Amino acid sequence: MSKELIREIVVNVVGKQAEPIADLLNSKKHVNEFNLAKKLEITINQTRNLLYKLSDQGLVSSIRKKDKKKGWYTYFWKIENLKAFEFLKGLLDQRTNQINAQIASREKNQFYVCERCNLEYKEENALFMDFTCDECGEIFKVKDNSKLVRALQRNLKSIDGEMKLVEIEIQKERDKIEKQRIRKDKKEKAEKTRIRKEKAAIRKAIRDKEKKKAGFKKTVKKKVAKKKGKKKAVKRKVKKLAKKKKVVKKVIKKKSKRQKASSNTLKGTRVRSSGRK
Numbered sequence: 020m021s022k023e024l025i026r027e028i029v030v031n032v033v034g035k036q037a038e039p040i041a042d043l044l045n046s047k048k049h050v051n052e053f054n055l056a057k058k059l060e061i062t063i064n065q066t067r068n069l070l071y072k073l074s075d076q077g078l079v080s081s082i083r084k085k086d087k088k089k090g091w092y093t094y095f096w097k098i099e100n101l102k103a104f105e106f107l108k109g110l111l112d113q114r115t116n117q118i119n120a121q122i123a124s125r126e127k128n129q130f131y132v133c134e135r136c137n138l139e140y141k142e143e144n145a146l147f148m149d150f151t152c153d154e155c156g157e158i159f160k161v162k163d164n165s166k167l168v169r170a171l172q173r174n175l176k177s178i179d180g181e182m183k184l185v186e187i188e189i190q191k192e193r194d195k196i197e198k199q200r201i202r203k204d205k206k207e208k209a210e211k212t213r214i215r216k217e218k219a220a221i222r223k224a225i226r227d228k229e230k231k232k233a234g235f236k237k238t239v240k241k242k243v244a245k246k247k248g249k250k251k252a253v254k255r256k257v258k259k260l261a262k263k264k265k266v267v268k269k270v271i272k273k274k275s276k277r278q279k280a281s282s283n284t285l286k287g288t289r290v291r292s293s294g295r296k
């Protein structure tokens with residue numbers, strides 16, 4: 020159904036002869052304008068004229084891509100469904116208003132006809148013409164509006180039916196857009212969570228590294244302190260040994276003094292004893 024409605028919309032803007040462009044543009048992806056021209060068997064300028072007419076009504080969107088070799092831009096086009104259906108709704112509203120006005124006018128006013136010439140006049144004009152046809156001199160007859168009013172009412176009913184279909188399509192398109200928005204939001208949220216987790220992991224890694232560093236520093240300090248302690252102990256030992264040495268030296272000195280003294284006394288006795296001989 021939506022395909023037929025899109026065709027009706029496009030025909031309304033670019034005319035019946037350009038109807039085939041409707042199906043070509045009714046695509047999920049944007050379509051290359053050169054491909055459109057080729058398929059429509061018209062020139063690129065004629066194709067662009069059609070596209071600009073549709074674009075002026077906001078019924079199509081375009082994207083452009085740069086040709087890296089030639090350096091120029093190629094445009095790609097597609098129907099904007101929601102805009103198109105809303106446009107058609109506007110058209111149907113207008114038609115409904117016109118028909119309602121016609122019916123009201125037929126019901127309120129009297130019309131006169133010349134049945135021979137098949138010409139119709141409003142009451143004030145018929146009065147001005149003295150209810151006589153300018154062309155053939157025939158006397159006007161009062162127009163029976165009932166047939167016309169019935170036709171207009173039938174027309175109104177069919178427009179109303181189409182309007183319902185268009186409203187369904189509009190709702191479908193809005194639902195689609197809403198779904199896309201929700202999907203996008205979800206994606207964005209997931210992406211944000213992922214980034215947050217990644218950042219937290221990085222922060223934790225940094226903290227762990229710093230902890231390790233601090234721990235390493237502590238052990239190094241401990242080792243240094245231990246070494247210092249050992250050095251001090253060695254120094255103390257050396258001092259102790261030096262003291263011991265001193266004491267020993269003193270003892271030795273004392274001993275040797277004593278020995279000298281005793282040997283001297285021994286000599287004396289020996290001398291004395293020899294003198295006796």
Ligand SMILES: [Zn+2]
Pocket residue numbers: 133134135136137152153154155156157
């Ligand atoms: Zn006439």
